[in-house]
Amino acid sequence: MRLSTKGRYAVTAMLDLALNGQDGPVTLSEISENQGISLSYLEQLFAALRARKLVRGVRGPGGGYYLGRPADEISIADIICAVDEWVEFTRCRGKEDCRGGQRCLTHSLWDDLSRQIYEFLTDITLADLVARGKDKESDHCHGKKESATLKTRAA
Amino acid sequence: MRLSTKGRYAVTAMLDLALNGQDGPVTLSEISENQGISLSYLEQLFAALRARKLVRGVRGPGGGYYLGRPADEISIADIICAVDEWVEFTRCRGKEDCRGGQRCLTHSLWDDLSRQIYEFLTDITLADLVARGKDKESDHCHGKKESATLKTRAA
DNA sequence: TCTATTCCCGAGTAAATTACTAAGTAATAA
């Protein structure tokens, strides 16, 4: 797993899309202005998102982007993996250099942990975040930032 | 939150330390050889880890590194934050540019998510991973990689 | 058909980060 500022931009942009894409497509210019991300960089990010079918573009005037599928079917992990390119951490699975040494054990522990993080982020969808946003719409960013925790883990 | 390959190196190295540091300190040379990380890079990483008191160095022959505190008091988040430098994602909390626009709402949603990830990684300690390693010590990396999931979340 | 708007595409790039080499100094066990 990999979680960089690039992934942050992508998640933020997708969140913007989920929030504003209810009636008609959202243009990259709008997202650029809303989120303070350069247009060209957004184009790069959306090229990757489009390749994974996470968004769908509509050309021409009045065009823009839609989510590629319902917000409750797009996980944070989907978004991050689309732009950040899931790096294969260790390639020593069952290789010969694991005998004796701690190396392979450590690596496989890392793999386990990495998978855990991935699964954690798979359980959180854009719809979850949007729902959470609905709650705090009233306090306009100034209220106490306290409420219930995100209900993200499948019980 | 930020999770890069640098953080991966740090976690891997700390894991190595937790596994091998039972009897006497572990040298960076050993970790370097075990994990395939260059010595100088380890020195950089351990400088950061030492600054956060996550490790304690002992100089001279027979020296090396100890964990700075018990393995069950060192979380993955501790390690990653030490080397990766928790970046303050958005600095628009309660600023004026949040009125009207979606911007601040999106940012605060990202903040919530980021905090969730952080808390998730705070719940996983080195001791958890070591315990997991004990389980699979017998199959030497060749057995089926299946068993119980990490017990990471406080019930 | 023309034009404005939008997505789409690729090349180039400054700045930062990554992962490393090199070349030391400081403490300490033998």
Add this chain to the structure above:
DNA sequence: TTATTACTTAGTAATTTACTCGGGAATAGA
């Protein structure tokens, strides 16, 4: 005293980040 280890600083090639620039392709509306 010497070998071993931690510690420190400087430099650097490769990569990534986030961006600019300059186009092209589709399409709604005039």
